[in-house]
Amino acid sequence: MMHLIDELKVIPGVIGACIFSSQEGLKATNLPVIFKPERLNVVGKHLTKLYAAGRMSFDDLTDITLNYDESVVVARELERNTLIFAICDPSFNHNLLSMSFNLLQEEFKGDAFSSATAAETEASSVQAPAVKKLSQQPAAKVQQEISADLKGLLAEMKGALAKILGPMAEFVFDEVTEEWIEAGADFSRIDNLVEKINGEIGDARKAEEYRQLIAPALKNY
Amino acid sequence: MATAQDFVAQVNKVDGVAGCLLIKTDGVLLGQTLEDPEVYSTLMQIAGGQANDIKTRIGFSYCRYLSFSRVNSRHFYVFPIDNYLLGIVQRTDCYVPDMLEAVYRLIGRVSTTRSDVGELN
Numbered sequence: 001m002m003h004l005i006d007e008l009k010v011i012p013g014v015i016g017a018c019i020f021s022s023q024e025g026l027k028a029t030n031l032p033v034i035f036k037p038e039r040l041n042v043v044g045k046h047l048t049k050l051y052a053a054g055r056m057s058f059d060d061l062t063d064i065t066l067n068y069d070e071s072v073v074v075a076r077e078l079e080r081n082t083l084i085f086a087i088c089d090p091s092f093n094h095n096l097l098s099m100s101f102n103l104l105q106e107e108f109k110g111d112a113f114s115s116a117t118a119a120e121t122e123a124s125s126v127q128a129p130a131v132k133k134l135s136q137q138p139a140a141k142v143q144q145e146i147s148a149d150l151k152g153l154l155a156e157m158k159g160a161l162a163k164i165l166g167p168m169a170e171f172v173f174d175e176v177t178e179e180w181i182e183a184g185a186d187f188s189r190i191d192n193l194v195e196k197i198n199g200e201i202g203d204a205r206k207a208e209e210y211r212q213l214i215a216p217a218l219k220n221y
Numbered sequence: 222m223a224t225a226q227d228f229v230a231q232v233n234k235v236d237g238v239a240g241c242l243l244i245k246t247d248g249v250l251l252g253q254t255l256e257d258p259e260v261y262s263t264l265m266q267i268a269g270g271q272a273n274d275i276k277t278r279i280g281f282s283y284c285r286y287l288s289f290s291r292v293n294s295r296h297f298y299v300f301p302i303d304n305y306l307l308g309i310v311q312r313t314d315c316y317v318p319d320m321l322e323a324v325y326r327l328i329g330r331v332s333t334t335r336s337d338v339g340e341l342n
Contacts, residue, residue, distance in 0.1 A: 060292035068281035
């Protein structure tokens with residue numbers, strides 16, 4: 001998988017690229033070490049949400065491009081739940097990168113590539129332990145029994161989040177709650193869930209507003 | 222001082238713009254020349270929020286714009302402007318750099334935070 005994104009790096013202006021799976025996390029990156037895998041993982045999650053939202057509006061969506069003062073981020077869906085994204089200098093050649101994405105997309109979908117992936121991932125684990133660690137996150141979801149009361153509380157918390165985050169609330173809440181449930185759906189760990197949600201909100205004032213909104217529900221539980 | 226509708230009307234006159242809309246970051250529609258603004262306004266809200274989050278995580282300083290590229294070439298652009306979001310649908314036959322530069326100049330006239338008007342790449 002690394003050799004595919006290494007080919008992108010040859011394009012003038014492309015700093016590096018990543019392959020991100022919403023289920024397995026960061027699968028490969030050749031960006032400079034200043035772009036830490038943990039941060040790229042979070043960026044991958046944001047881009048996945050953005051791509052999903054774009055797809056809801058436009059059936060024929062190909063790329064999303066975010067132009068910042070210093071750099072440009074370009075993302076393309078390789079297959080369902082898997083994105084490739086490149087970080088580039090503002091002067092990069094967008095058409096050339098798009099063409100390379102097209103070729104890479106074809107290659108990624110090919111059977112030959114799929115069968116080669118497992119062997120390559122194993123081989124690259126020696127060279128990139130940080131990335132390997134992220135990709136080892138379990139894909140299978142552990143099903144947990146949740147009491148009716150706790151389900152009710154979670155529904156209230158989700159409703160409150162909609163007042164803070166708007167249309168993205170459901171997506172964010174479901175994703176965070178799924179991880180929380182996997183680790184043990186117990187009210188004694190509810191503070192952990194609230195912290196995770198506040199992390200996703202990413203704004204201290206809004207996070208406090210959210211805490212106030214859910215406080216009565218938590219108190220009455 | 223130009224009203225939101227004046228601003229939208231000016232953006233709509235830019236060569237290459239097929240239609241546009243202006244919303245507040247909370248989703249309130251301020252002006253539009255597109256027939257189905259609700260299709261775009263929710264996406265704009267999400268895009269503005271996600272772009273800001275990525276900016277914070279990576280440490281970039283400012284998001285100039287986002288674009289959603291489509292097979293039919295009617296690409297959609299979102300420009301964060303202070304507490305507002307401008308959405309633009311591109312005409313299929315336009316020269317994109319010129320369109321973006323013209324739009325960016327108009328944004329520079331109304332934005333209170335931009336200082337590099339005219340430097341769009």
